[in-house]
Amino acid sequence: MSFTIKLAGTPYEFQAEASETILQAGDKAGFLLPSACRSGACGACKAQVLSGTVALGPHEPFALTEADQKLGLTLLCSAKATSDCxxxxxxxKLAQKKPEGVQAEIVEKTLLDPSIMRLVLKRADGALFEFKAGQTYAVELPGNQKRYYSVASSQNQKETVEFLIRKVTNGMFTGMLFSDMIRVGDKMRLKGPEGTSTFQTPKGRKAVFLATGTGIASVKSIVSTLVENNDLEGRELFIYWGVRTSQELVVGEIFEEWAAAHPQIHYTGVVSREDTWPGAKGHVQTFAAADNGDMTDMDAYLCGSNSMIKAAVNYLTARCGLREDHIFMDNFGF
Structure with a gap:
């Protein structure tokens, strides 16, 4: 059985099977809907059901609160339609037809750390990439599987896209990537861009970025774009990057250089499992709270693991007054 899903304020609609989430149905129909983690863990795909009914599946309580549900909100990655909606x-603006997949060629593989690789690709057809800083691409794999990665390069760099990829234990794609099974010159299929964690902070409002692991990729994309566009006047950016050991701060020097050259940029590398590290130790949200205090009029961009995002949302909303509608999330379990 299938149901019709209409996107309010647009001329678009699509069919959703009772067995699939609304986000999956939108993907299949070729539409770009707001999303990030796709597992009910971040709230990026939160949407309001104006008419019809849905069955909400598993999700993190902080991603969709009871108050949200009373307002008719749901999570597209978790909800399945039970009627036309x-x-x-x-x-x-993001509820538009999304681009088809493209064939891309690997032009660089650089091991930055035993578990982190810089991967750079160009389009095989010679065309340019069009994306917004903070968005992601999906690598299409056999068996209709996908792996989502945030772009690490500036949106001004259209000839290629850069990704920072962490090796996953027993991971099919990263297992091949970190070996000689996938080499420079090989081709792979990308689909995108996707995601809504783009930079949306107006001038005059401070922005704080909390990232863990390779979640720093989307932060690098956003900040490099602002720097290249000379768009820092009237802005103040606070960046906190959490890793386990200092050797994982593989692009830390870039942020240090930006902070030294631009007084609007503040960067802190936070290490959690290295006793000899002379800098900040612990959790990124702790340092963000200590540095900024009242965050009621700040935007927060959270990029990284489920555990960090959950802890940061709970800590910063309760302790610093951070507003939930000022939180943007990019969650892929980094």
Whole structure:
């Protein structure tokens, strides 16, 4: 059985099977809907059900609160339609046909750390990439599987895209990537861009970025774009990057250089499992709270693991007054 899903404020609609989530149905129909983690853990795909009914599946309570549900909100990555529905997405501009997959060629593989690789690709057809800083691409794998990675390069760099990829134990794609099974010159299929954790902070409002692991990729993309566009006037950016050991701060020097050259940029590398590290130790949200205090009029961009995002949301909303509608999340379990 299938149901019609209408996107409020747009001329678009698509069919959703009762067995699939609304986000999966939108993907299959070729639409770009707000999303990030796709596992009910971040809230990026939160949408309002204007009419019809849905069955909400497993999700983190902080991603969709009881108060949210009373307002008719749901998570597109977790909800399955049980009737025809009309839904209102957070950003109607993103409810548009998304681009088809493209063939891409690997032009660089650089091991930055035993578990982190810099991967650079160009389009095989010679065309340019078009994306917004903070968005992601999906690497399409056999068996209709996908792996999502945030772009690490500036949106001005259209000839290639850069990714920072962590090796996953027993991971199919990273197992091949970190060996000679995938080499420079090989081709792979990308689909995207996707994601809504783009930079949306107006001038005059401070922005704080909390990242763990390779979640720093989207932060690097956003900040490099602002720097290249000379768009720092009237802004103040606080960046906290959490890793286990200092050797994992593989692009830390870039942020240090930006902070030294631009007084609007503040960067702190936070290490959690290295006793001899002379810098900040512990959790990124602790340092963000200590440095900024009242965060009621700040935007927060959270990029990284489920555990960090959950802890940061709970800590910063309770301790610093950070507003939930000022939180943007990029969650892929880094």
């Amino acid at each position: 009309e839904i209102k997405v957070r950003d109607v």
